[in-house]
Amino acid sequence: MIENPTSKRKAPSQQRAKSTVRKVLDGTWQLLKEQGADAITTRNIAKITGVSPGSIYQYFGNKEQILFTLYGERLKDSVGAFKLASTEENFSLSLAEFYQLLEQKLANVGWGRVEDVELTKAIAENPQLKHAVQPILNELYDCLIYVLRRYGSTWSEEDLKHLAEYIFGVNHFGYSLRIRQSEQSATKTIALTRELEYYLICKAVNKVSP
Incomplete structure (x- = not known):
């Protein structure tokens, strides 16, 4: 039985x-x-770190537990960025100003590296891991939904969750594309990704039906 x-x-x-x-x-x-x-195998991890497989197994029952820990840390950092931005003072800003501030907080988390893309791939291709990370992803979606509610969205909870999931999917696609592009093209991709995300956020806040 897999742990x-x-x-x-x-x-x-x-x-x-x-x-x-x-x-x-x-x-x-x-x-x-x-x-x-x-x-990603326990043998390869042992080889690159110098930590024996026996020592690894003291703390992680399998490679899935290692990947889950890494992904969980990254998601929790993103949740933390939302919480840092979501203050009463910041909610007095216009939506455009708040979104810019939030983008700055999330940029500090640093999503978009090659290893982030590979980690997300590893999670997506493993049904057990996809199920395991869902509660943390839901917490991240809830952070965005809270922001949308504070700015007046009247969409249903189901529609807002679908939107949040889609927005984070757009973000992931954007950085997956950027790692294969030249610096100039990557800069354009960042701008287009942010523009699309903000458009979707405005759609929900301005009460346009999904």
């Missing part, structure tokens, strides 16, 4: 153990960047 991706075998308590876990996670990022999602 649940959301669990860990052992939570590190000592600094040395925490360093080992971090080394495993950082090594997995390196593998994703240099060799892609298909290269």
Whole structure:
């Protein structure tokens, strides 16, 4: 039976153990960047980090638990960016001003690297992982829905969730495209992605039926 991706075998308590876990996670990022999602195996992670498979298995029952941890960290950073932006003071800004501020907060998270694309690919191709990360994705969608509500959207919860999922899908497509483009083309893709996202947000806020 495959162990649940959301669990860990052992939570590190000592600094040395925490360093080992971090080394495993950082090594997995390196593998994703240099060799892609298909290269993620416990053996390859052990090879690139110098951490023995036995030590890895003390903390992660399988590679899925490692990938889930990485993806969870990235999503939680994005949720944190939304929460930093979503203050009463910032909600007094116009929607355009708030969106610009939110974009700056999310840019600090740094989504869009080659390894992010490969990690997302690994998640999407594994049904167990897709199911496991859904609660964290829902939390991220809820952050955007909250913003839309604060700016007056009267869409149903179902329609807003679908919109939020679509907007984040557009964002993912944008950075998946950018990593294969020249710097000039990538800059245009960023601008077009942001323009489309803002258009969709305005559509919901301005009460246009979905």
